Amino acid sequence: MPKLIIHRDTEKIGGSVVELISNNGTRILIDAGLPLLEDDGSMLDFNKYKSKSVKELIDLGIIPYVDGLYKDFDKDIVSKNKSDIDGILISHAHRDHYGLIQYIKEDLKYYLTEATHKLIDITTLFSDSKIEIDNYQHINSGQPFTIKDFKITPNFMDHSGFDSQAFLIEADGKNLVYSGDFRGHGRKNSLEYFFRNLPEKIDGLIMEGSNIGNENKTEKPEARLEAEIEKVLAEPGLVLFTASGQNIDRIISFYRAARKTERIFLIDFYTASILDIIKDYAEIPYPSSKFSDVKVYYPEFLTDKVFNMNQEELAYKFSDYKMGKEEIVAKRNKILMLVRNSTVHDLNKISDLDKDIFKNISFIYSRWPEYLEKGKFKNLQNFIDENNMKFHKIYTSGHADIKTSAKVVDELKPAKLFPIHTLNPEEYNQFNADVKKLENGEVYEL
CATH class of the missing domain: 3.40.50.10710 (Metallo-hydrolase/oxidoreductase)
Incomplete structure (x- = not known):
């Protein structure tokens, strides 16, 4: 797993798109979301962009350029990678993690839990989006599966989105953990289960930080x-x-x-x-x-x-x-x-x-x-x-507070910590880890 690219979400909340490329060129994406916020911090009203083409949305910065991902795309753009994407993991059924699907090639394959699939389908039915997942494999928490060079193990995580999953991803003698959206104050204590099902040595942790920056805030159970x-x-x-x-x-x-x-x-x-x-x-x-x-x-x-x-x-x-x-x-x-x-x-x-x-x-x-x-x-x-x-x-967040985030970092002790899904990536330096803040689209050699 020599290459990691966070295409979007390194300094915003919403719109996660992460790519991993193995030594042999196997490519997978983790999540394919639409953003929640405009560049000025206002709520993004996607209705005003619905008539835009993929190229226009990329030019506006609404969606990221990912080679080989989109249907009906400008064929004159020079390809950066030789192979198409071999699989797309969807962590949970929130639009900022799956909403990009409406623009993605129909033949690409998705890996998601059955409950997540059904929730996306019912949400699509009641909304104006055009999302269909016809090429898929249902996955289960704790049960590993493979996509060519990659071995992937989903792990259930407590979040406001039902049946959310983190992913342990292994290839080329390296491993990486993608936290997905998570918290520690819901009705299900998933973190201890999560910790027990990970190897002792973690090469990299991509950890969401929606609440990082709210240092004095402890979320209510x-x-x-x-x-x-x-x-x-x-x-x-x-x-x-x-x-x-x-x-x-x-x-x-x-x-x-x-x-x-x-x-x-x-x-x-x-x-x-x-x-x-x-x-x-x-x-x-x-x-x-x-x-x-x-x-x-x-x-x-x-x-x-x-x-x-x-x-x-x-x-x-x-x-x-x-x-x-x-x-x-x-x-x-x-x-x-x-x-x-x-x-x-x-x-x-x-x-x-x-x-x-x-x-x-x-x-x-x-x-x-x-x-x-x-x-x-x-x-x-x-x-x-x-x-x-x-x-x-009367509210509590669907995301971890700072104490819970620190607990995850302390338990996993990753060789590298990568911020994602956060407005405050610089605040990750408070954790006991070697933090590498990537720019959107930057290629990082693990």
């Missing part, structure tokens, strides 16, 4: 969030919250708090679809007779979208657990309801039935604070303000 949510739910009246439907730990925290306070857990049918997938891989609540306190509502925007795509079967799947607007009004005092920016239209229709239903109630925000600060939830924020809601921010 998910169990503490559950207690904070429960305290809000003890107050009378309807309670609204927003959280990612794919953040299963967070969904469980809200559900458990709702159950303890004897509230109905009301989710939109996108989130219901996510839980219906995850139930095959983990013990979680989902719409069913087994969890009679989980109900589903159908936002007009999502419902119309699914019907327009001839996916009626998906829409009807949860009809036995449907809660309509009139029932929401009638049972308002016993409901915890998941909402999102796109459901404000539906909330306004509910308020047409009772203009005071959302007045002075509690709202819980449980997403990345940057989204709020950079205006991604403007419609929802306006709705909260107009109804004078009591705003609660």
